[in-house]
Amino acid sequence: MTATDIQAYMAHVGTAARAAASRMAAASTASKNDTLLRLAALIRAQAEPLQAENAKDVAAAERNGLAAPMVDRLRITPKVVEQMAQNCEQVAALPDPVGEMTHLRRRPTGITVGQMRVPIGVFGMIYESRPNVTVEASALGIKSGNACVLRGGSEAIHSNLALARLVQQALRSTGLPSEGVQLVETTDREAVGRLIAMPEYVDVIIPRGGKSLIERISREATVPVIKHLDGNCHVYVDETVDLDLAVSVTDNAKTQKYSPCNAAESLLVHRGAAAAFLPRIGAIFAAKGVEMRCDAASKTLLQAVDSAKIVDAAEQDWYEEYLAPVISIKLVDSLDEAIEHINRYGSHHTDAILTNHHPNAMRFLREVDSASVMVNASTRFADGFEYGLGAEIGISTDKFHARGPVGLEGLTSMKYVVLGQGEIRT
Amino acid sequence: MTATDIQAYMAHVGTAARAAASRMAAASTASKNDTLLRLAALIRAQAEPLQAENAKDVAAAERNGLAAPMVDRLRITPKVVEQMAQNCEQVAALPDPVGEMTHLRRRPTGITVGQMRVPIGVFGMIYESRPNVTVEASALGIKSGNACVLRGGSEAIHSNLALARLVQQALRSTGLPSEGVQLVETTDREAVGRLIAMPEYVDVIIPRGGKSLIERISREATVPVIKHLDGNCHVYVDETVDLDLAVSVTDNAKTQKYSPCNAAESLLVHRGAAAAFLPRIGAIFAAKGVEMRCDAASKTLLQAVDSAKIVDAAEQDWYEEYLAPVISIKLVDSLDEAIEHINRYGSHHTDAILTNHHPNAMRFLREVDSASVMVNASTRFADGFEYGLGAEIGISTDKFHARGPVGLEGLTSMKYVVLGQGEIRT
Structure with a gap:
């Protein structure tokens, strides 16, 4: 693709994500959990075609002389299939963070003021090699009521495309928009450059990978980044x-x-x-x-x-x-x-x-x-599971917004709600 | 000043702010409140020299043909003196957000996990004309345990310098570092460009002013911005x-x-x-x-x-x-x-x-x-005081970190605390 093509393609993906975001935000807990359970079932049922697609990535990696541990991280074994399915079931079992209302207090004027937890909107996830991150990120995106745009490593493109198709099938089967989860279909690096610089379509970027990747993304992104640098x-x-x-x-x-x-x-x-x-x-x-x-x-x-x-x-x-x-x-x-x-x-x-x-x-x-x-x-x-978050989309070494292990709540924000009986300001 | 001079000056200010931040963060509630009450007393006691400095700004504004309402906003009348002093007393009376520990829960491993509210570190505040913002921002910075760097409008430079001197005098009088609050002493616009692009010294920028100023700052800042655009x-x-x-x-x-x-x-x-x-x-x-x-x-x-x-x-x-x-x-x-x-x-x-x-x-x-x-x-x-926040540093129309009216809590972040009895991970 030319740079212009990629720009047009990413704008198309972004527009679709933004449109899907409001429907994802309004989705009921039941339909989100249903989607996750159907996804688990689909992953198990479609293990064979999934592994056939994965074999293409593995063969290419071996052909390109990728180091053995890297090839292993790429492989969708029967154990990885089962882990991905169980991951969806675990996220389905977590409490829905969306709609939680807290700190509702009566003010002297008569109004009641509190806060409601709502999805951020659209997040972009950029990650390397392991294809199960496609399922983990999709599951957390669906449960938190966000739309997401996923950009996996080029070595895993066939596996990621196959997994994303199952995610979209699960979304459609429960009446949620399939654009609620989109995978960037080109492996061109220019697509990453676009994804991190479309504040009109993307509200936050979560990179997972080596320090140099994350430093580059943080430097060039024009949207907020939940970033995890090193752990000294x-x-x-x-x-x-x-x-x-x-x-x-x-x-x-x-x-x-x-x-x-x-x-x-x-x-x-x-x-x-x-x-x-x-x-x-x-x-x-x-x-x-x-x-x-x-x-x-x-x-x-x-x-x-x-x-x-x-x-x-x-x-x-x-x-x-x-x-x-x-x-x-x-x-x-x-x-x-x-x-x-x-x-x-x-x-x-x-x-x-x-x-x-x-x-x-x-x-x-x-x-x-x-x-x-x-x-x-x-x-x-220091880990989302050990801390009881139930899931972890990443770890933040920043102080802004989320700090430390980031679970479903890190993908939400709090808005103010005011309940009145006709109060006016004097 | 040349661009190089400004760069050196801002690096000097940033280094001092970063050094002061850890002492501000560790300051006791009593010493922070003491500082605020002394500042209130100083503002009342020094009203005359303060107004003399302010008269220079007012005279310059009139000479430069500033519109009458703008000149009025600039004026430190006896009423404004009293409001600034009372503002300090009100912030002193607010609960200290720093050190609050929440959600402490025992995990199956035996460790207790919770969160502690801590200052963000250093914030930069950029604002226009009204000199009392210098006092408001100082008071919120001191109470929240942050260091801050203030950049007021050039029309108010004499007033702001006089107020900042009182703030630093109050800090010194209680043993807190006077660099906990610093005012940028040059009115050169290049200083703003530096302030918003020093992530090594500044953790967040809060602009207050017209939409075009805020848009420009958001576009050019390399640190997070708590921004308030329009209210339709x-x-x-x-x-x-x-x-x-x-x-x-x-x-x-x-x-x-x-x-x-x-x-x-x-x-x-x-x-x-x-x-x-x-x-x-x-x-x-x-x-x-x-x-x-x-x-x-x-x-x-x-x-x-x-x-x-x-x-x-x-x-x-x-x-x-x-x-x-x-x-x-x-x-x-x-x-x-x-x-x-x-x-x-x-x-x-x-x-x-x-x-x-x-x-x-x-x-x-x-x-x-x-x-x-x-x-x-x-x-x-929709207002920090009506919502019961007790103070308002700004309003955020973003979803990240803080949303809506921002009080003292918006200047803090939550870190994880883990209390154990020798637990190890298996």
């Missing part, structure tokens, strides 16, 4: 602390899984607890092959640990999100120093204090400027 | 309605004051109520000199009204915010047509239905896509 998460071990708890939680935060954004990347230890704590956690890290990038003081305490991989930390290490068996370690003289370090070098994602000292716990909660702040719990809990 | 507010008179109520509320919505953004600009009437309703409201409009821009059907019903000013409505009239004794009038066949018209031509500010029919009232509340939707009440109630 800290564990701070305070002076007064239960040592067994500190060892167990620090170990879990770093080593339970290395790749998630909520894994710990940096360990700060109060000088008063360091001699008792560091050799114990150091022995665990050494046994698990976790490299320790240390400041001078922590290095002194860790050097004696058997087979420890110790490296001198550089300034850049305090900023780093390793997503690997590597952790930076630093001693601090006070809670103030810990908070200052975290607010300066951290990525405002998730940070935890391990302490028995109540005033320090409360100060850490108040003063650490991150989307999730924790006391005596593993940073690995 | 509708009153829809449904088929089943209390006629006396409809006449009284419609009259109030249109004529109580013509200039506010929440005044009605367009009247939709169900065909079934038109013959009984229109001549009655038409007589009131005629008596008050309100020009009626009518579709053909409403014109027929209004023609007989004594001394009515009737004009044929053009397509453009349905979009218009008159802020004047003019109203557009149209008959509709159904609630659906009314909702569709409002969502298409309206500005998503404030719209009201007047009806006795419960299902229609509920559908209007749900389906009209505006910041404020009302049943049987005057659109003139």
Whole structure:
């Protein structure tokens, strides 16, 4: 397609999304849930043709020499089919956020003022490789009463088109507009450029993917972006602390899984607890092959640990999100120093204090400027499902609108409602 | 100043604001309230030197031939002094939004998850002429625990500088950082361009002024903007309605004051109520000199009204915010047509239905896509004080983050807090 063609095509998609949005917003909870259950049934019933389309993407990926883990992420196995179907059923079972009315209060003038939760309108979702995101985003869009425009990775185009057809079939079968969910049918990168710059059609963009993709989208978008950059998460071990708890939680935060954004990347230890704590956690890290990038003081305490991989930390290490068996370690003289370090070098994602000292716990909660702040719990809990949101469209490291894990509510806004009996203003 | 000088100056202001923000965020409620009460006292005590500085602005405005109403808006009379002082006292009396913790719930894993309200960080405020906005914005910034950078109109520069000095004196007197509130000291327009494009220092911009200023800022800003464009507010008179109520509320919505953004600009009437309703409201409009821009059907019903000013409505009239004794009038066949018209031509500010029919009232509340939707009440109630917010930094016609009147809460965000007893993820 030429740039002009793409512009016309995206305007067409945008117009259809905007038109569908008001019908999606007015849809009853029953019809939205019905659509999701029918989609689940369709995914199971159409597993074979779906997998045939998916095979085209997999074959192309192998032909193009895509790395094996990337090809695996692309594959729609019978297990992935069942997961996608169950995902739809789970979202159907969630409470409908739309129409919730809160804080209704009578004012001295006689009017009653409150707020009603309503869909945002149209969201655009930009994501890479895994085709099940097509189903996840569709399900959250339908349940939250929004229209959405999905732009998946070019490697998954056949799979995504097949899935989008099932979503639209499910929408039609319950009388909802099939344009409530649209997949961008061209893999041209210019289409992304258009999608993020059509405020007349799109109210918010949610990118999922690597940091460079998200940075580019944030820079170029003319509509709001719910963005998730990096997770440089800290564990701070305070002076007064239960040592067994500190060892167990620090170990879990770093080593339970290395790749998630909520894994710990940096360990700060109060000088008063360091001699008792560091050799114990150091022995665990050494046994698990976790490299320790240390400041001078922590290095002194860790050097004696058997087979420890110790490296001198550089300034850049305090900023780093390793997503690997590597952790930076630093001693601090006070809670103030810990908070200052975290607010300066951290990525405002998730940070935890391990302490028995109540005033320090409360100060850490108040003063650490991150989307999730924790006391005596593993940073690995920072997740929409663990928080009870029931679903997660993304995680926001911004402060505006949504912060932290974003569920259905992040796709809604609150409008004011006023109920009167003929009141006038004097 | 050269462009390079301004860039350096604004970076200096931004750095100071960012540094002050964490101290403002950690400030106690008592010290914030103290600061506001001291500011009130300072404004009263320093009324004379304040008015001397203000006289320079007034003289310059008169010399430059500024229109008389504009010069009046600029003037710090004894009444304005007292209003500014009282404004500080009122904000001091409001509950502190910072630190509020909500929705704390125990999860199956044992952790307790909730949310804590915290300041956004740094906001930039851009406004025109009236110098008391300097005090209003300072007071809301201090109370909400944010740092702020204020950019007032060049006509008010001497007044604003004098007021900002008092604000900084009040901050210092209670041990808060004087850079918590900074006024941009140059009147160069380039400074505005910098202020809205420093995401490293500024988290949100709040413009107050004419539509063209706000459109320009929204277009050029690289940080989020809480913006208020126009208020094309509708009153829809449904088929089943209390006629006396409809006449009284419609009259109030249109004529109580013509200039506010929440005044009605367009009247939709169900065909079934038109013959009984229109001549009655038409007589009131005629008596008050309100020009009626009518579709053909409403014109027929209004023609007989004594001394009515009737004009044929053009397509453009349905979009218009008159802020004047003019109203557009149209008959509709159904609630659906009314909702569709409002969502298409309206500005998503404030719209009201007047009806006795419960299902229609509920559908209007749900389906009209505006910041404020009302049943049987005057659109003139759409206001932070009438809604009980206690203060208003602006009104948002956006759906993202804040919608409708924005009080202290709009200057905050919610972060997640997790309270554990050593829980780890398995």
